[in-house]
Amino acid sequence: MKINISRQNIYLLSLSIFLLLFVLVFSFSVLIPKGKEYRVQRTALHKDTVEFRRYEEFANSTLDKLKELQSENAHIITAFDKPFNPDRFQKQHSPYFTSLKLSQKKPLADEDEFSVYEVNTTSSINSPKSFYDFLDALNKGDWIIGINFPINFKRDHELISSSFTMRVYNTKKISAE
Amino acid sequence: MKYSYIRPRKKSILTSELQLLFSFFSITILMLFLTYFFLVFKDYRFEQNTNEIIEKKANLEIEIQQMKKQITFIEKEVLLAERITTKNTILKDSISNLFDLVPQRITLSQAKLLKNGLILYGITPNKDVYNFMLQAPLRSIFHRTYSSFFPTENGWLRFVSTNYIDEDEMSLKASNEDKKHQEEQVDED
Numbered sequence: 001m002k003i004n005i006s007r008q009n010i011y012l013l014s015l016s017i018f019l020l021l022f023v024l025v026f027s028f029s030v031l032i033p034k035g036k037e038y039r040v041q042r043t044a045l046h047k048d049t050v051e052f053r054r055y056e057e058f059a060n061s062t063l064d065k066l067k068e069l070q071s072e073n074a075h076i077i078t079a080f081d082k083p084f085n086p087d088r089f090q091k092q093h094s095p096y097f098t099s100l101k102l103s104q105k106k107p108l109a110d111e112d113e114f115s116v117y118e119v120n121t122t123s124s125i126n127s128p129k130s131f132y133d134f135l136d137a138l139n140k141g142d143w144i145i146g147i148n149f150p151i152n153f154k155r156d157h158e159l160i161s162s163s164f165t166m167r168v169y170n171t172k173k174i175s176a177e
Numbered sequence: 178m179k180y181s182y183i184r185p186r187k188k189s190i191l192t193s194e195l196q197l198l199f200s201f202f203s204i205t206i207l208m209l210f211l212t213y214f215f216l217v218f219k220d221y222r223f224e225q226n227t228n229e230i231i232e233k234k235a236n237l238e239i240e241i242q243q244m245k246k247q248i249t250f251i252e253k254e255v256l257l258a259e260r261i262t263t264k265n266t267i268l269k270d271s272i273s274n275l276f277d278l279v280p281q282r283i284t285l286s287q288a289k290l291l292k293n294g295l296i297l298y299g300i301t302p303n304k305d306v307y308n309f310m311l312q313a314p315l316r317s318i319f320h321r322t323y324s325s326f327f328p329t330e331n332g333w334l335r336f337v338s339t340n341y342i343d344e345d346e347m348s349l350k351a352s353n354e355d356k357k358h359q360e361e362q363v364d365e366d
Contacts, residue, residue: 012194019202026209034216041223048230055237062244069251076258077251113250114257128276135269139262146261147268151290169257 079144084117084168092141096134098124098159105168117168118148124159131162144169280310294341295319300333301326307336315340 070077086102094100103120110116125131138145151164191199275295279285283306287298295315301307304326316322319340327335 008192012192012198015195016198016202019198019206023202023205023209026206031209031213031216034213034220038216038219038223041220041227045223045226045230048227052230052234052237055234055241059237059241059244062241062248066244066248066251069248069255073251073255073258076254079258080254111257112253128272132269132273135265139265144258144261146264149290149292151268151272153288153290155286167261169261171254 076144079142080114080169080171082142083170084119084143086119088142093134093137096125096130096137098126108167110172111169113172114169115172117170119166119168120163121166122161122163124156124161126159128153128160278311278314280306282306283311293344294339296340297336297338299336299338300329301336302333304334307334312338318342 084105086105090100090102100121100123105117105119108116108118125134135147138147146167146169148165148167152162154161272290275288275290279297279299283299283301285297285299287296289296297311301311307324307326312322312324315338320343321341323339325337329335
């Protein structure tokens with residue numbers, strides 16, 4: 001039996017086979033590996049995104065904590081940042097004393113991240129209660145100040161003359177300015 | 178001279194079968210290439226996004242570190258401020274207690290508050306009043322108490338009372354109390 005296939009059909013068939021082979025080879029050697037790479041990269045990106053979101057959430061919670069701390073302790077933070085002003089101090093606390101004199105501030109050794117100044121004070125008070133009120137006012141004042149020993153009270157007619165040292169605490173960046 | 182009654186058809190290379198074949202394969206190949214370019218583009222975008230995320234993550238990490246530093250610093254500030262406030266309040270109470278301690282019959286002329294002691298100058302009608310009403314409570318507070326007297330013109334006595342707290346004993350006491358407290362806790366457990 002003789003199969004009679006025209007030349008044109010043979011060309012057609014061979015072209016079809018060639019194109020089919022091209023499609024297959026292209027798909028298996030280029031497209032499928034690229035697709036696999038795409039899937040791997042998509043998974044990696046998803047992982048990175050999830051991790052990044054976790055980071056973002058942690059950063060947000062840290063920022064919230066920081067803001068809360070800053071708002072809760074705004075007075076303390078401002079007090080540490082404020083440079084000591086002897087004139088203003090005298091003006092603020094003179095109601096508790098009959099007379100109040102401050103010496104020049106003297107720098108002491110730093111405590112951790114804080115610089116410390118010492119100010120000697122001589123004053124006259126009517127009664128010890130004035131001194132107690134002064135100590136209460138100091139705790140609510142514009143600066144962080146600790147009263148230090150020695151404290152000296154001496155009777156001076158109707159008044160009590162007192163002398164004591166105060167330690168003013170500032171953050172280092174403020175004292176550097 | 179004509180050999181056929183019909184007109185000859187024009188022969189073209191692109192036969193209808195070939196056109197069909199080409200259109201089919203061109204669509205297929207176009208789709209394949211489009212898919213390929215889509216994947217290449219997506220890979221490029223993924224790479225870009227990954228780099229962006231890495232950069233943002235690094236920035237976030239720096240921000241978090243800075244915020245943590247700020248938090249630690251604020252906590253230190255709060256602790257120090259509380260320590261100083263407490264110290265001032267304790268000082269106020271100590272001075273108040275000291276003045277409450279002095280009986281009405283004794284007049285103080287000077288009081289020196291030291292870090293580990295107290296020096297009092299004053300006038301007392303006699304030694305007994307001083308010993309019972311001032312020295313006794315002072316002895317219960319301080320470890321070492323010294324007194325000296327000088328007679329005045331009106332028969333009263335001028336006194337100087339020097340009182341010290343031994344810091345070594347204080348620290349020893351504190352450590353003993355800590356030990357006791359720890360032992361109690363262990364017993365409770």
